[in-house]
Amino acid sequence: xxxxxxxxxxxxxxxxxxxxxxxxxxxxxxxxxxxxxxxxxxxxxxxxxxxxxxxxxxxxxxxxxxxxxxxxxxxxxxxxxxxxxxxxxxxxxxxxxxxxxxxxxxxxxxxxxxxxxxxxxxx
Numbered sequence: 001x002x003x004x005x006x007x008x009x010x011x012x013x014x015x016x017x018x019x020x021x022x023x024x025x026x027x028x029x030x031x032x033x034x035x036x037x038x039x040x041x042x043x044x045x046x047x048x049x050x051x052x053x054x055x056x057x058x059x060x061x062x063x064x065x066x067x068x069x070x071x072x073x074x075x076x077x078x079x080x081x082x083x084x085x086x087x088x089x090x091x092x093x094x095x096x097x098x099x100x101x102x103x104x105x106x107x108x109x110x111x112x113x114x115x116x117x118x119x120x121x122x123x
Contacts, residue, residue, distance in 0.1 A: 005054035006047050012057035013040055019059055029063035035080040039065040045109050052116050067112075069119045076115040078103070090115045 001009075016031045016039075023030065039057070046052045055067035060079060068077040073093035078086050086108055090099045103111045 001047050001050065001052060001054050006043070009043055009054045009057060010040075013043065013065075016057065016059050016065060023059065024061055026061065028059065028061040031059045031065055032063045032080075032083070034083040035063070035065050038080060038083050039067070042067075042108060042112075046112065049109070049113060052113055055116075069116050071119050074119040076119045078108070078112065088115065090118065092118070 013036060017033070017036050019030050021030045022028065046054075053069060055069055058066045058068070060066050062081075064080045064082075066077055066079040068075070070076075073095075074091070076088070076090045078088045080086055086103045088099075088101060088103060088111060091097065099115075
């Protein structure tokens with residue numbers, strides 16, 4: 001991931017750190033600080049991999065963090081449900097492929113690398 005892309009992603013995480021409850025006008029929970037730390041740690045791991053493009057980073061209404069990649073008919077996201085539970089979803093509308101599950105046992109970086117490459121977004 002190039003320096004400018006990493007800087008942009010870090011700014012997105014910093015915004016999440018500063019959100020308070022009710023940020024979405026529907027009572028959304030503030031992002032859990034521990035989840036934000038875990039997301040930041042994964043971002044550090046991703047930064048050392050030139051083959052993973054930067055994600056778009058968003059808060060979730062339940063206090064989690066979501067990274068997403070999208071290109072054309074392909075979409076991939078990961079979402080921290082809690083500090084140790086990361087769910088993923090991948091869809092390729094043209095191919096009719098759809099996968100979802102949970103990353104376990106330190107396989108997050110490899111999973112992100114695999115699915116982000118399927119999306120075909122370049123850094």
